[in-house]
Structure formats: structure tokens, C-alpha cells
Amino acid sequence: MSEVDLKRRILTEVQEELTAIEAAIEANLTPHADLAREIAGHLLFAGGKRLRPLLMVLGSRLCGYQGGYDVTFSTIFEYIHAATLLHDDVIDGGTLRRGRPTAHRIWEPPAVVLTGDFLLARALSIAARAGRLRILEVVAGVTEEMAQGEILQLQRKGHLDLTRDEYLRIIRCKTAVLFEGACRVSALLADAPAGAEEALSRYGHHLGLAFQMADDLLDYTEDSTALGKVPGADLREGKLTLPVIQALARASEADRQKMVEIITRADFSTETFKGLVSLLHRYDGIEDTRRQAAMEVSQAKAALGFFPDSRVRGILMDIADFTLSRTS
């Protein structure tokens, strides 16, 4: 199925859930400080995919949850995600996000940092309301691992010797841990048996890795204006991702030299960038990353084998496929 068809099918299936999630994200954002609401809203209501809350809601339903708390609760994962994006953009000096100027270009960076703090605290307050200790443990653990992942990424920024293992550890912490957390919490909220919790967590973990690999690929495969970002944004920020890591490892000395020259110059032209992309293709950096992402998608879908076939399981399978279809 084409990307467009797959997307349309998913969106049709989850329309009701997405509408409810959207309303809850707005309703739960009730700071006493208007500024935080404004800054948080700038990012939160710029057309995010709501993938993390959606995973939580769908996961709970897959486990037979009938309560009315899943939608409210799912906002936690969007708030944590948004908090990370706000801090990330300040840290990286990013200029565009979801096709809009980043928050710190509109408000002072301090206000943006504090809004991130607020969103994180808000997420934890909502988590506390569920009245389940285990859920709070998971959410607290997720935020801790994410912070560590961000620090590791920052420390290794601009290092040309970043290994595939380090890359995997970084994307696990910064992306997969939150996907996994949303899925694990969905099972916990539904009081699902341990087997279901593990299956959903595995699904979230592999989906998260695939999602980040696909996202990293987009920097080299998609028209950057469609992305709402500047071309080669990751590289300009000194972030080496799998396509580059793998091509660097395999390139001839001369080509490696060429690539290093481009990578270490943050102000490369679009033409130069195209030259780099063709080198990434030559050394199988792009295709190989896509293959690895596809493997993660397979593992994510295999984890869902724990559950009998159902409408909700079908949507989660489609979401896994969609992750990958974005990149081809």
C-alpha cells in the first residue's frame, strides 16, 4: 500500500481517538502562568502526529481497557515529548520545527527552558493522578533515561568516530524509551497480564528505533521544504546518524576525506549536500539504514503476535508499516 493510502487508512481508523486526544492535550494544559501555556501551545498545536498518546490509547484498548482514563493519561507522553523538543531546540539552536519558527526565536530562551520544565512536571502530576505506583515508576524512569540520552548525544556531537552502537544507544534513550514507556503504561493501565505488558513494550521499543532511523533517513531522502526543516539539519548541528556512520565506515580513504570535509563544515551549500548524499548512496549508507529500520518494524509487528487478531491490532500493525513507508 502506498504511503498516502496507508496514512489515510490509519487516520480514518483512529479519527475518534485523535479528536479525543487533541481535546485532552488542550484541556490538561492548565498552567497558572499564561506564558507557559502560550509557549507550550505554539509547539503543541503545530500539527504534531500525536503518535505517542495514540500508541498508549490503542495499547490500552488492545488489552481490553474499558475505563475512561486512557485519553487523559495519554497526554503525558505528548507533554514529555514536547518538553524534550523545546529543550532540544534551545540546545541545538534549531530554527524550524513543524514548519514554524522554533519557540526560542519568538520568546526568550529562558522562558522556553522553563516551559519545558513545566511540561515535564505537568506530565508527572497527571501520571500521579492515575493512582498506580508502577505507572509512575515507568514514567519517572523514562524521563531519566531520556535526559541521559540527550546528554550522551550532546557529548558525542561533532565526533566523527561515533559508532553504530553509540548511535543505537542514543536513539534508544531519546526516542525508543518513550515509545516503549507509552506502550508499557497502556498495558499497566489496563491491568494486563505480564505477557501482554512485555509484548506491547517490545512493540514500542522496536517501533521507536524504526521511527528514529526513518526520521534520520528523511534528512537525506526527502525534500527538506516538505519536512519543514533546513536541508541537512542534523549534519549542520553536528549530529551523525546511521546513514553517515555506515557510509563513513565503508568509504575509500579519498571519499571518506571528502565526506569529512563536508560534515565538518556546517555551512555547506545545497549542491555540496547533494554530493554528500550521493556518497551515502554509493556506500550503501542509506539503503542499509532503511533495511535496519525494516528489521525493527518486523520485530515490532512480531511482538504483536502475542495478541489475537483484532481491529486495534491491525491499526498498530499499520502504524509500524507507516513508519517505514515515510522513507521510501
Place this chain on the structure above:
Amino acid sequence: MSEVDLKRRILTEVQEELTAIEAAIEANLTPHADLAREIAGHLLFAGGKRLRPLLMVLGSRLCGYQGGYDVTFSTIFEYIHAATLLHDDVIDGGTLRRGRPTAHRIWEPPAVVLTGDFLLARALSIAARAGRLRILEVVAGVTEEMAQGEILQLQRKGHLDLTRDEYLRIIRCKTAVLFEGACRVSALLADAPAGAEEALSRYGHHLGLAFQMADDLLDYTEDSTALGKVPGADLREGKLTLPVIQALARASEADRQKMVEIITRADFSTETFKGLVSLLHRYDGIEDTRRQAAMEVSQAKAALGFFPDSRVRGILMDIADFTLSRTS
């Protein structure tokens, strides 16, 4: 009793607790990322007073707690405090903290922001380990209120019309909420009855307000080299505190004009600053703030009246008195 004698008496009484707290702060700081440990350690091991963890440990003992978890648990409140200081210093561009250069002058600001995130997440992970939902709720609520207070403070920065009520709301959120939280959690950890929880929380609340008022006074009363800060640091950052708010409200038009001129110029000389301080004295800004802090100390001590006299209660009384003695 003199400040020095009071301090000596307190420190003698709590020596054992402080040593245990110090060790726990070090032991619980186990990020996988060395950089976070290094940055957090720069601030955490620069001679903080450990007042917040100490309040938690003493509060638990006042409630008869005999378990072995109070010291580990108390680190939460030092980590949250440190996280706030790291973000604050980045936000304010502060240059000195506890007599050392602020972290963001040694490391890149992004790394400092992320270390703050990490410390906050670490605190919540430790809180989760206690296995008490109510404790986690309190800790999550504290972080949320603190973030809101910081945003409010930032929004009102440099505004000469900041009112006493706004000031009180800001210091409640940024300081008293954490003191109150540490005291409330101490009672919860000890499974104390509701009356004890409320009494300790009230103690923490009033102590926190007194502490912040006293801290704000120091900017105008103490030799700044003794403080490890630059003279008039608050004003240079555009932070109006109670001594200034009250003097501004009472000054003659001419004197008010003089004060406004100094306040709105961030680069005033030490001589000019002395002129401002004498105006603060003339309009009772300093003495009146001290009186209000003293009233908060009285209320803090009165709250302890719930408990029968004991060694631990005596220390908590001394700590309240000490808060004030710093300023005279």
C-alpha cells in the same frame, strides 16, 4: 544566641545526619553519563547547606520514623533544588554561585540545562522507589508549582510595579513549596497522622518564606564577597525583592525617581548601590522585610507546637531562628 553560636549548636546536633546525607547525595548520583555527574557535582559539592534534605530527615524522626530510607529519600530535595539552580543560573546569566563560577561558565549552557533535566528525573526516580503513591504526588506537585513560579518570576522580571502579593506568590512557588514538600514527605514517610503532616507542612511553608525573605535581604545587608555573589546581584538581574518593593511604595516622588534610575541601570557602581541601600533603610524597606521574615519564623515555630518537646523539635526550632539570625 549569636548567629555563630546558633550555627555551631545546630551543626553539632545534626553532624551525623549531615554526614549520611552527604554520602547519599554522592551515592545516588549515578548517571550513566559522566558529564552529567561532573556538572551536577560541581554545584552539588560546592558546600550547599543541605537544608532541604536535613528538614526531611529531621521531620521523619520527629514523627518517630525508624526505617532506613529517610536519608536516601532526602536527596530528592537536594537534587530538585540543584536542578532549579542550574536552570536558574543559565536563565539569569548568573556568574557566581556558592563562591564558584556558575556551571554554564565552565560547560556549554545546553549541557547544564540537560543536567538539570537529569537531576529532576533522578529525583523522581528515587521518589518512585519509596513505593508510596502519595509521596510521588507531592513531589510531582512541587516540581509543577516550582516551574510555574519560575515562569512568573521571569515574566515579571524588570517590572517596577511588582506588588508585594506577587512577590509572595513567587517566593512561595520558588522556595516555600519545596521546603513544605520536604516536610510533608517526611511525615508521609513516617506514616504520621494527618495532624502531624499538616503541622510539619506549615512549618516548612513558613520557614521557606522566611528563608527566602532573609536571602533576599542579604543582597542589601551583607558584604557581598562573604556571600560569594556580586553586590546587588538580584537588582542587576532585574529581580525586585521585598526591601525594594516596600521602599518604592513608600518613597517620596523624588526619592522614588532616584531609586528607579538606579534599579533600571544594571551596571551601577558600588557607590551608587550604597546610595540605594541607604534609601531602602530610610523607607523602612529593610527593617520591614526583617520584621515580616521574623513573623514567618514565629509561625513556623508555632506549628511545631503540635509536637511534644524533644531533641529533634529543638533542632527544628533552632533552624527557624538561624534563618533569621543570618540577616541581623
